[in-house]
Amino acid sequence: MICKLCRENKKLIKAHILPEGFFRRMRKDEAHLFAITGKGGYKKRLPIGEYDQEILCKDCDAKLGVWDNYALKILKKETFEQGGDIMFGEILVGREVGDVIYEKLKLFFVSLLWRASISGRDVYKAIKLGVYEERARQLILDNSPGLDDEFSVNIYRFVNDEYGLLNPSNDRYEGINYINLYIPGYVACVKVDRRRTPQSYVAWKLSRHAPLYIGLRDYIGSPEFRALIGAVSRSR
Numbered sequence: 001m002i003c004k005l006c007r008e009n010k011k012l013i014k015a016h017i018l019p020e021g022f023f024r025r026m027r028k029d030e031a032h033l034f035a036i037t038g039k040g041g042y043k044k045r046l047p048i049g050e051y052d053q054e055i056l057c058k059d060c061d062a063k064l065g066v067w068d069n070y071a072l073k074i075l076k077k078e079t080f081e082q083g084g085d086i087m088f089g090e091i092l093v094g095r096e097v098g099d100v101i102y103e104k105l106k107l108f109f110v111s112l113l114w115r116a117s118i119s120g121r122d123v124y125k126a127i128k129l130g131v132y133e134e135r136a137r138q139l140i141l142d143n144s145p146g147l148d149d150e151f152s153v154n155i156y157r158f159v160n161d162e163y164g165l166l167n168p169s170n171d172r173y174e175g176i177n178y179i180n181l182y183i184p185g186y187v188a189c190v191k192v193d194r195r196r197t198p199q200s201y202v203a204w205k206l207s208r209h210a211p212l213y214i215g216l217r218d219y220i221g222s223p224e225f226r227a228l229i230g231a232v233s234r235s236r
Contacts, residue, residue, distance in 0.1 A: 003057040004118050005064075005137065010057035017050050017115045017124060019068035022184050025076070052119045064115070064140070067108035074100055075186055080157050080214060094204070094215040095157075102208045106145035109153045109206075110136050112181055113190055116168050127168045127179060132192055145208075152191045153206040156215040174198035187217070 001012050056064075073079075074097070083095030114136040117129040129136060132151075139146045166182045177193040191197055197205055204213045 001054065003060055004055045005060040005140065006057065008057070010059075012053060012056060013058050013061055014051045014053050015056040015061045015115075017052060017119055017121070018112065018183065019065075019072060021068070021072045025072075025184055050121055050123050052115075052121055054120060055115065055118055064111045067104050067111055070101065070104040071108040071183075074105060074212070075155075075183055077185060083214070086213065092216060094213055097212040097214055100212045102206065103143070103145045105212070106151070106153065106206060107140065107143070109181065109188055109190055110145070110151050111140050113151065113179060113192075114140060116179075116181070123167050126170060129192060148208055149191075149197055152197045152201075154189045154201050154204050154215070155206065155212070156187050156189070156217045158185055158187070159216055159218045173201065186214075 001010075002008070003010050003012060079097060080095055083097040085092055086094040086096055113127070113129065114133065116124040116127040117133050117136070135146075136151065139151075165184055166180075168182065169180045171178045171180055171189070173189065176191060176195055176198055178189045179192050181188045181190060189201075204215055206212065
């Protein structure tokens, strides 16, 4: 079959979209996870996450794995808790995690977005990059994070720790198109739009010459929490 990254005729492997390590971290001591899928909220067992056997060869999966491993290192509870507090008055609104390798973290999100777009799995069927899909692929091949405002990323940590994992979703912030990518404990909002990052998002976005700033979101009562509770209720 044809690998969708290198476009060579190679044997394809079981390639995870979201790295397996994130699922193992969320699973903790449980034997397996459960996914709530489809409009009816159907429940299915999910031992080690979602994978697709029709997108990547072993060599290309290994290429993306370098960025996956880096994201696993950075996007964990301990790293966030060790960061410097960002306060608004007396309210903690986020943390400064410190210097990160911008190229690796940006390419992780670009590659995760691209994998979701090309996958045939039901979990990712709402995510289609359209005209941006080939651009994302080329950035991956070139090991390039692209322009600073291209696929710009804002990362938020849920205050209430890891409650669940939602499917990626399309959204609009101040009229600009974004895709929300959920990682246990986090949501990354990735801009998929030629227009500039909204001004209120600029200061917090992942940037080449700045520390990593991660905002805080309260999970309880959030749209994500309501969606998860609704899906669980339907499955019962």
